[in-house]
Amino acid sequence: MKLRTVISLSLVSLIAVVLIQLGGMLYAFHAQMQEAEKLLNKCFWMSFTETVDNLVNNLPYPDNSIAIIAYAPNPKYKRIDGNERNKRTSQQVAQALQRVYGIKEIPLATIDSVLHNKLRKLDMDGTLTVERINVNTNEVLATTNPQVSIRNFAAVTSETAFTFKSRGEAVRAILSFPAKEMEKRLLLLSFITWLLLGTAVYALIVQMKSVFRQRHDLQKQQQDFYTLAEEMKHPVSRMKNLITTENWQEIEAQSNVLFERTNATLAHAKAEIRQGNTGRPISLKAISIVSLVGVFLLLAVWSGYLYYITSQKIRYHAEEQLEEAFYREADLHRYPLFTKANPDFNWDSSPGEFLPYPRRMMNELYKVYLEKGYRYRVQLSVIRHLYNKFDEDFRVKMAYDIQDTISLRSRVPIPFSLQFADSVFRKQLLETGFPDRADIRWIRYPSRELILYTGSPAVDFGDITTRLFPLDKDSTSCIFAVVRSPQRTIMSTTWYMQVPLLIAFLFVSLCVFFQIRMLRAQRRLEQFQKDFTYSMIHDMKSPLQSVMMGAHILASGKLADKPEKLVRYRQVMGDECEHLLTLSNRVVMLTEIDRGELELHKEEVALRPLLRDIAEKYQLKAAKTAHFDIDCEEGCSVYADAFCLREILSNLVDNAVKYSNEEVLIILSGKKTEDETIVRVHDSGIGIPLSEQHKIFNKFERVASGSRKTGASGFGLGLNYVLQVVSAHGGMVKVESMEGSYSEFTLQFPLR
Structure with a gap:
């Protein structure tokens, strides 16, 4: 995959994660606004009721005078929620105050002040305004704070309470949350999220660019080696022939030219390694650690924030249901017991006087009832010259009124029933979809x-x-x-934030995971470059240097009177030229295979003599003790190119000697089946790690651990050469090995 494609996919993934995170934020913001709207509505109606009720209490009439009645048609005496009944009553009372008692308007400033105090107790700090509007035209008639608008994205609006329904006049409250608070709760955490995501992607992209650059440099280095090895074939062949004619000056000159070219290629490779090591402006390892730590910190911060806001929501919900349970315990349990124990009790026994307006309304309602049969729920508004605070909603206020009446007027104590309240509380939780215990x-x-x-x-x-x-x-x-x-409920109710958070967490984790893989790949490439450079020195530069120095010494005539040393120098020079020719031939053949130009001259090759010849050669050549055991019947043959077969078997035996300890046993075996000829090379060497076995046939791959243990060098072309040649014959190569014990290579050649 190209670098540009990888970077594009990373950036697209980053944008997708950011958009998902942004969607989760907006969802969370919407959910918070809904909760804020519920609380605002509750406090608004309490404030409206408190203001209206105290306007009634300030009327210039005696205490306990019945000033206003509120009524609602209810033919079937259907049970109406206490809060809803209180809302209707307050609105009717507000209209009666203006229409009957001459109050010009319900004071917005009073509602604003009362509401502000109630919201502050709930830690709902924001800019508040109370508006008087015409619901027919949606025109704002008056406001306590003109700077607050319903159009503000961070504002919530309460329900509308009519103050004069026939004229379409009503009031409502608007609470605008400050931008600083929103930034503190959402934008800051989101910024940290995006910063972490961006850092992880940036580190990954930088690391990928570095690895791609290293791979490109290594491919160029390998191509330079290929070119050099191919061009070396004819000059080295010529030098090998010149050894027999003892033309030492020309050998020295030719080897010097090849040495300089090899040295230039090697110097260029070393310069690229140094440039790659000094080209990192930042520590990507540090970025990886910071990203990992940041992921877990982000998860902790977001989870803590979500847990907090959701637990607040659960607390508010539980308080609502407890209020309902408290009210029902007072109304349905203690009050019936009170009336049973006090049969002479009457709510209307306290002294009170109907003012002219409520008396007239009662007469009219009675007439309607006689004429049409309508039934009404009637609620009286009584004057008491005390400031009446509504810090609880109507249900709780009614529960306290019932409780006070029972405490003051009951002949026998009637205690609060915890069991009754608990049963109602649990039932309410279940009915509202709240399964927690x-x-x-x-x-x-x-x-x-x-x-x-x-x-x-x-x-x-x-x-x-x-x-x-x-x-x-x-x-x-x-x-x-x-x-x-309540953790299960918290998780189920915050999925809209947990999912984006989980996606962000997985995305950053994947970035860090791939970054670690890139760091490993980078270190591996660095080691590969170092090994490759070392192999160039050992397998190309050192042989050329040996030939060049040997030719120089022989050309000087210093060994003219020392025939034993002369023979040894010639043998060493010939072996080094043979080594370079073998390397060059492998490169040429691999190039021909890659280009599809390899020509094989297949014939029936006797296998046992070939194995015996290779064993004798390496028994003499090996610098360590090598024992050979040949297990092959006479007459066993392989249908293959004789030169290629010798080369690949020699390569496997050479590896068996190199990757072993001071003494090694090598078993060469062959047998023919109905379909193929099988050749095996088994050694008692250091073995190949299981993690390396899947890649040893790759080009330029070497078993690093084995190289370090034995000091063996090479470009890693040998096994790739074996695989390519056997595949060109239509055969297969298999390996079986145990680290520290043995290795066995199996070659399968099809019959003629």
Whole structure:
């Protein structure tokens, strides 16, 4: 794959991950705005009711005067939620105050002030405005803060409360969250995410460019070697012939030319290695470590943030259900017991006087009921010259009113029933799709002494607790709920952020994984270049240097009177030329195979004499003790090119000697089957690691561990040469080896 393609795929993947992360952010932002809207609605209606109720209390009439009645048709006496009934009542009372009692308008500043205090208790800090609007034209008639607009992307709007429905006048609240807060909670974490993703991709791209450059340099170096080895064939053949004629001056001159060319190629390769080592402006290993650490830090920060906001949502939900359970326990359990124990009790027994307006309305409702049969739910608004705070919603306020009545007027004590409240609480959680286990605790305050509890008495780590709900006026007895192990719900409700986070985590992990692979590949290429350079020195430069020095000494005449040394020098020069010719022939043949130009002259080659000849040659040539065992029947033959067969078997025996300890046993065997001839070369050498066996037949590959143990050199062309030649014959090569024990190469040649 080309570098440009790899970089393009990396950048496209990065953009895709960023877009997914951005989508998750927007989803999370939308979810948070929905929760903020719920809280704003709850506080807005409490503030609206408090403002309207206290306008009633400030009317210039005696205490306990019934000033206004609110009513709603209900033919079937259908049960209406207490909060919804309170909303209708407050709106009717607001209209009656303006239409009957001369109040010009419901004061926005008062609603704003009350609402601001309630929101501050919930840590909802933002810019607030309360508007009076005409719902028919959507025109803003008045506002407490003109700078806040409903069009702000970080603003939530409450429900609309009518103040004069016949004229279409209503009020609403708008809460705008500050940009700094949004940045702190979302943008900062997202910026860290994108920075980490970008860093990981940048490190990966830099590493890939480095590896691609190294591969390109190595390919160029190998091509230079190919060219040099091919061009060396004829000059070396000529030098070998000149040894017999003792033309030492020409041999020296020719070897000097080849030596200079080899030295130039080697110098160029070394310069490229040095340039590659000094061309890294940054430590990619450090970037890899930073990326890994950053991944886990990011996961921890995001998870902590998601856990926090979701636990707050769960706490709010549990508090809503506990409010409902508290109200129902007071209304459906304690109040029936109270009325049964106090049969003479009457809610209307307290002194009170209907003012003219509510008296007239009651008469009209009675007439409608007689004429049409309509039934109405009626709620009275009574004047009490005290400031009445609505810090709880209507259900909880009603529960406290019932509780106060029972405490003051009951002849016998009627205690709060924790079991009844707990059963309602659990049922409400299940009905609202909240499957987590939860229970209620009843404590003394502020000592937090446990009075009674359901479920477990302990609050475990990870459990979520609600706020305290006082059961008496002095708040010495309170209840609260404990949501047990809500982690599953948190995970299921934050999937929209967990999925992008998981994708980002996997993406960065993959980047780091591939970066580590690139670092390993880079180190391997560096070692490969060093080994290749060492092989050039050992297999090309050193033989040429030996020939050149030998020719120089012989040309000087210093050994004229020393025939034994003269013979040895000539033999060494001949062996070095033979070594260079073997290398050159392999390169030429591999080039011909690559180009499809190799011509094989196949014939039946007697195998046993060939194996015996190779064994004798290496027994004399080897610098270490080599024992040979030949297991081949007389008459066994191979249909192959004789020269190529000798070359590949010699190469395998040479490797068996090189990659062994001080003493080695080599078994050469051959046999014929119905379909093929099988030749095996088995040695008791150092073996080949299992991790290396799949790549030893690749071009320029050498078993690094074996080389380090034995000091053996070479370009790594031998086994590739064996594979290519056997494949050209239509055969196969197999290897079986155990590190530190043995190696066995099996050659399979098809019959004629």
